[in-house]
Amino acid sequence: MKVAKFGGSSVASAEQIKKVASIIQDDSDRKVVVVSAPGKRTAEDTKVTDLLIQLGEDLINGEAYQPALDLVLNRFQLITDDLNITNQVVQEIKSDVASIISSNYSDQMKLEAIKSIGEDSSAKVVSEYLKHIGLNAAYLNPKDAGIIVSNEPGSAQFLDESLDLLYELHKREEIVVIPGFFGFTKEGKLVTFSRGGSDITGSIVAAGVKADLYENFTDVDSVYCVNPSIVENPKEITSLTYKEMRELSYAGFSVFHDEALIPAVKAKIPVSIKNTNNPGAMGTIIVSEKEVRGNPVVGIASAKGFLSLYVSKYLMNRELGFGRRLLHILEDEGISFEHTPSGIDDMSVIMNENQLPIEKEAKIIERIKNELHPDLVYTERNLALIMIVGEDMDSTIGVAAKATEAFSRVNVNLEMINQGSSEVSLMFGVKEEGVDVAVRSLYEAFFTEA
Amino acid sequence: MKVAKFGGSSVASAEQIKKVASIIQDDSDRKVVVVSAPGKRTAEDTKVTDLLIQLGEDLINGEAYQPALDLVLNRFQLITDDLNITNQVVQEIKSDVASIISSNYSDQMKLEAIKSIGEDSSAKVVSEYLKHIGLNAAYLNPKDAGIIVSNEPGSAQFLDESLDLLYELHKREEIVVIPGFFGFTKEGKLVTFSRGGSDITGSIVAAGVKADLYENFTDVDSVYCVNPSIVENPKEITSLTYKEMRELSYAGFSVFHDEALIPAVKAKIPVSIKNTNNPGAMGTIIVSEKEVRGNPVVGIASAKGFLSLYVSKYLMNRELGFGRRLLHILEDEGISFEHTPSGIDDMSVIMNENQLPIEKEAKIIERIKNELHPDLVYTERNLALIMIVGEDMDSTIGVAAKATEAFSRVNVNLEMINQGSSEVSLMFGVKEEGVDVAVRSLYEAFFTEA
Incomplete structure (x- = not known):
């Protein structure tokens, strides 16, 4: 059994939904389908979920919500018209919205319910169309599918008991179409995942049905092996491991949020990234363990927006617990960090800039001064991290040489180098203005040279 | 005013002491002299301090101590004979030892007093000889000089109040000769510094007299810019900063223990390393701040005997406090660490192997497993660290590229790379068997190539 999840662009229009149907028809193992809400049809278009958020906010603020609702209704009307199926879904949206409005729900619950309409209607449309072309298909509500989640509106976590319930899908004869993005608490309350949460639904369902x-x-x-907005037409990655995927996602470039993969990763389900518009393309497969060893480097990722908190104190390395106490102060202030490169008498803590807004900085520096009595403490902002990722790097001498040479060639100074003993990745810190040129140089070194 | 400290080989024989006298005579600013105990005259010789330790242990264990004492007496008799000065110092050693033996001192105090005889007698001989050649010189006991220390036998720490007392040396007309290696507590008890402590005395005195x-x-x-036992005839370092010196000393190669420098460092006194046997040679000067910028790399240091404790846990970076809790376990067990390179889901702690003996390892790993629930935890032993040091490295693009290329050229794999934001040093971890060949390759890259 295969679980196929289709993103927003794949269900953005009737034309796209026809491609989806054809993909499902093509392989009888595709028995479980998860769909997003209709996304953008053009660059200027608005995603249905954004229309729904507008609708919900207008409603809660006592403003006119009808314009946003009309846009949503028109969108689905157009889709059903073009697919030549009944507009039952449009009627259901109307009645769903009306019953939400007249309910005694809290504002938050109303918003959650409205936000879920995009995926829910999308699933109804897709299942309707599959039936229309003669397939045995059925819409399945997340509650009936067994997606049980924690009561954290907007960032629900799925509960493990979902897995056994989802396994029951094996008993279904039909192709079931499940809306992504939301689940239900044990008490039956609708709660959404974080944005992009249809990937989470897909991953949970895949894990549940094994x-x-x-x-x-x-x-x-x-x-791609590097962000296409930095390097033109970069090479494709045909296969990578979960670990590599995670390292690549971490530093900013990703097809989907790596966290969405967790349930599938834990269940050791291979993940295939495919293109709805070109289903014949090989795509990228994400596996637990790599079978074929090739280029030691599979990808290069980069992300801006980091800062370094630098602390130096003469004879720091004689002070048992200095590092621990520094990290304790940060933890105490709710600041999470990424890395802690250190010299003998100094230590840097690399973190995302959002962890230490300017207004919080003075307080932290004051605490460090008072509690650790350093000789020097300061922050350096506007840092970017570049990560070279590949599980085979540990066995290949010269990756670091090739990488540092690539930085040197384009005159980008290294503020930081960090390589742990795992050696799945090699991390570099540079000033933000140098990051793109460095990434291009690295791409050339690892992917285009003989 | 200059403070001149002469090591054990500089006062090992009459011939050497004559060189010392000539050096002192040569510069009227050399008003304060600190001396070690006579060291080895040949590779097979025994240092006077080792003879004294033997004497002390024989005495305490109730064994015959006369043979060791005779060797000490003979040594000084020979020196005074060859210098053509009275053998008063020999008589004083006899009476000092006799009074230590008949005292009601504890065994530890007896040992401390006996150990100090080498430096004390050496200072007496040197001052005697200076007077003999017509200089105005005087032996000065550390108590009278004002070297006040903590009551930690064998590892005394000097107390800050020494500094003001030492400044009074400016009032002396004579060249004063002070024995290194020991001081006195406020209660007047003789206590020695750690081995090699004459460097500490010299540094304190230099700080005190400003x-x-x-x-x-x-x-x-x-x-030298690299350990001469690894690279033949390496280049000399003419000038380096305290910070560079400290980084070089840290990773195993040093002329003297970097900690001895602390008092002088704090007082911002420049330190000159000179050769008693070749006083015309330029030597090496250690300064607070570098004036001339030259080769970005001043030296390469290496040391064996490190291990890496590797811990990985999926989603580690989401767990606020994970790193801090790991370091807390180590601190709790009295283990100090050097560096903590990290990936996203893993963290390594690099430490000296003596911090985690094999027999302690199982317990630590057990604690980490129980308290942090990692996916994987293990140690990797027999690691060596290589440090490339230079304060100008931060402004020179390409140092990392040159260094990693040097490793690659000799097929030595990098287990770890660590560069913090201070950029005074760039640290590499390699397996021990590769360290010497890597150091030679780095030396070629940074010091012999055009």
Whole structure:
């Protein structure tokens, strides 16, 4: 059994939904389908979920919500018209919205319920169309599917008991179409995942049914070895491991949020990234363990917006617990960090800039001064991290040499180098203005040279 | 005013002491002299301090101590004979030892007093000889000089109040000769510094008198840019900063223990490393701040005997406090660490192998497993650290590239790379068997290539 998840662009229009149907028809193992809400049809278009958020906010603020609702209704009307199926879904949206409005729900619950309409209607449309073309298909509500979540509106976590319930899907004859993005608490309350949460639904369902493959259909042919907005037409990655995927996602470039993969990762389900618009393309497969060893480097990721908190104190290394006490202060202030490169008498803590806003900085520096009596403490902002990722790097001498040479060639100074003993990744810190040119130089070094 | 400290080889024989006298005579600013106990005259010789330790242990264990005492007496008799001065010092050693033996001192105090005889007698001989050649000189006991220390036998720490007392040396007309290696507690108890403690005395005295220069006379022309036992005839370092010196000393290669420098460092006294046997050689000067910027790399240091404790846990970076809790366990067990390179889901702690003996390892790993529930935890032993040091490295693009290329060229794999934001040093971890070949390759890259 395969679980196929289709993203927003894959269900953005009737034309796209026809491609989805054809993909499902093509492989009888595709028995479970998860869909997003209709996304953008063009760059200027608005996602249905954004229309719904507008609708919900207008409603809560006592403003006119009808314009936003009309846009949503028109969108689905157009889709059903073009698919030549009944507009039952449009009627249901109207009555759903009316009953939400007249309910005694809290504002938050109203918003949650309204936000879920995009995925829910999308699933109804897709299942309707599958039936229309003669397939045995059925819409399945997340509650009936068994997606049980924690009561954290907007960032629900799925509960493990979902898995056994989802396994029951094996008993279904039909192709079931499940809306992504939301689940229900044990008390039956509708709660959404974080934005992009349809990927989470897909991953949970794949884990629950113990799928042979979790197919994630998007609008790109594959995962690229470097961000296409930095390097033109970069090479595709045909296969990478979960660990590599996670390291790549971490530093900013990703097809989907790596956390969405967790349930599938834990269940060791292989994940395939495919293109709805070009389903014949090989795509990228994400596996637990790599079978074929090739280029030691599979990808290069980069992200801006980091800062370094630098602390130096003569004879720091004689002070048992200095590092621990520094990290304790940060933890105490709710600041999480990424890395802690250190010299003998100094230590830097690299963190995301959002962890230490300017207004909080003075307080932290004051605490460090008072509690640790350093000789020097300061922050350096506007840092970017670049990560070179590959599980085979540990066995290949010269990756670091090639990488540092690539930085040197384009005159980008290294503020930080961090390589732990795992050696799945090699991390570099540079000033933000140098990051793109460095990434291009690294790409050339690892992917285009003989 | 200059403070000149002469090491054991500089006062090992009459011939050497004549060189010392000539050096002192040569510069009227050399008003304060600190001396070690006579060291080895040949590779097979025994240091006077080792003879004294033997004497003390024989005495305490109730064994015959006369043989060791005779060796000490003979040594000084020979020196005074060859210098053509009275053998008063020999008589004083006899009576000092006799009074220590008949005292009601504890065994530890007896040992401390006996250990101090080498430096004390050496200072007496040198001052005697200076007077003999017509200089105005005087032996000065550390108590009278004002070297006040903590009551930690064998590892005394000097107390800050020494500094003001030592400044009074400016009032002396004579060249004062002070024995190194020991001081007195406020209660008047003789306590020694750690082994090699004459460097500490020299450094304290230089700080106390606010010397223009602290000259440390040894038996090498200068500090070398790499360990001469690894690279033949390495280049000399003419000037380096305290910070560079400290980084170099840290990773195993040093002329003297970097900690001895602390008092001089704090007082911002420049330190000159000179050769008693070749006082005309330029030597190496250690300063607070570098004036001339040259080769970005001043030296390469290496040391064996490190291990890496590797811990990985999926989603580690989401767990606020994970790193702090790991370091807390180590601190709790009294283990100090050097560095903590980290990936996203893993963290390594690099430490000296003596911090985690094999027999302690199982307990630590057990604690980490129980308290942090990692996916994986293990140690990797037999690691060596290599440090490339230079304060100008931060402004020079390409140092990392040159260094990693040097490793790659000799096929030595990098287990770890660590560069913090201070950028005074760049640290590499390699397996021990590769360290020497890597150091030679780095030396070629940074010091012999055009």
